[in-house]
Amino acid sequence: MTPTLDLQVDGLRPADEKAADLYDGMHEDEFKVLARHDVGERSLILAFDTTATWGSLYGEPNLAAFDAVRYRGQESFSLHTSQHSNLAFARKWLIERGCPSDALQLSWMRPGDELTARVEERIHRSGDRYEAVDQLAMDSEATDAWTIAVDRTAAELPVRLFLEEVQPDRGTYTLREGAFPDGGSTWRWTRAALARSTAPSISAAAVLASAPAAAAVARPDRGRSR
Template identity: 35%
Template sequence: MNDALEFGLADLAPADAASEEAMETFWADDLTVLSQHHTGRKGSHSFVLAHDRSVTWGIPGGPQVVAIAVTRDLSRSTFTFETSYHATASFAQNWLIERGCLPEQITLASSNGLKPNDDLTVQVEQQIRKSGTRYEVLDTYTSDYDPSETWTLARDSSAGQAPIRVFHEEWNHDAGTYTMREGAFADVEDARTWLEERSGPLPEPPEYSDHDGAVVRARIARIALARSADVSAPSKADLDAPRTPQAGPGQGPGKGRLR
């Protein structure tokens, strides 16, 4: 295990068969760390967000962002080790937050990699991160070459209308930006038809245009104001923060699929 991902497990044993299997198949050298938080050198929890380069050698379309959660029981000298793969960093962050990581501890560095193209992208990502168990992921796809995009097909348990949602992330390497949009469909078949044909724009969720649309616009306005303040007056914490790569197209340092 490389220095960047030293979990301090040398004196601990796997608490169960699933943790033992996860450790046996885990290769830290394949990972580029995007963000990580530990509750101490040998504290109770570790949370890691990373890009797995090895996925680019596997079945095309596989999710490349991995979330890792480690829980240590020092009184028993054991640990549990969980991993979960996602198409986008925001869904991986949601998984980690659901396992106890504070949202502010698993953010991505804004100074490296691709940046959000607009405030709606930031809004959609925040919505995913804070969604809890709202979204049931049905399928994902990642393409780190033409077209450079990912999509996540999910069922929204909070939606009164069009409960099938597509979260479509598209990257512009030349501009150094990416765009995330949410689309709404009546059923999975309609969503898959759009993904296959792309015959029109991604249909906006009903809540974007009805009375709740005002709430969405207000949130976007607050995000724009906060981002403006951050640009004009960066905090000491931002200046002192470790520099880690930004998850983006291919979710890693290169543009193309490795072969």
């Protein structure tokens, strides 16, 4: 059974206004913990936001990353959070805050192929290379998640689309990267792919891999300026 989020801050007050706003605006019982790493009084947590599925906005990010630090002597706590659609970007945020990557592995969900693992690892190590500008998550029989980002190192085709597809019945997910000249062309392709991938026999990731305007990026250095 997936545990409900518990930041372990009972009896503590927010250390600053930001922590107060974040904590007051959330309900811990709405999040299911996927992975957690505790070091002393610091907790780095990857969670699923159960409200995203039936939220007021279609396609809201359904992954939340938390960094909570408890100061027992001061009876206070700090809190930072980040919302994501793609698992790789949620893990990246936590890894950059000191969470070991091994602590973020899911026993019931694994990369579906070598290319997925390679693209995911590149995101984890990307630093400030990618600036995420939009994201979308869709819950269905085959769950899709999209992140559109600007690759600051790309000499051409700087807008990247990261498409993640989850196969719940197999316990796997695939991650692909497409390259586009601008945001408009990215969204035009995305809308067309959504329409085409409604057929059960067609995978959106397969569409991305074969699209002339968005070839899958298989090499880690593709698009990097010299």
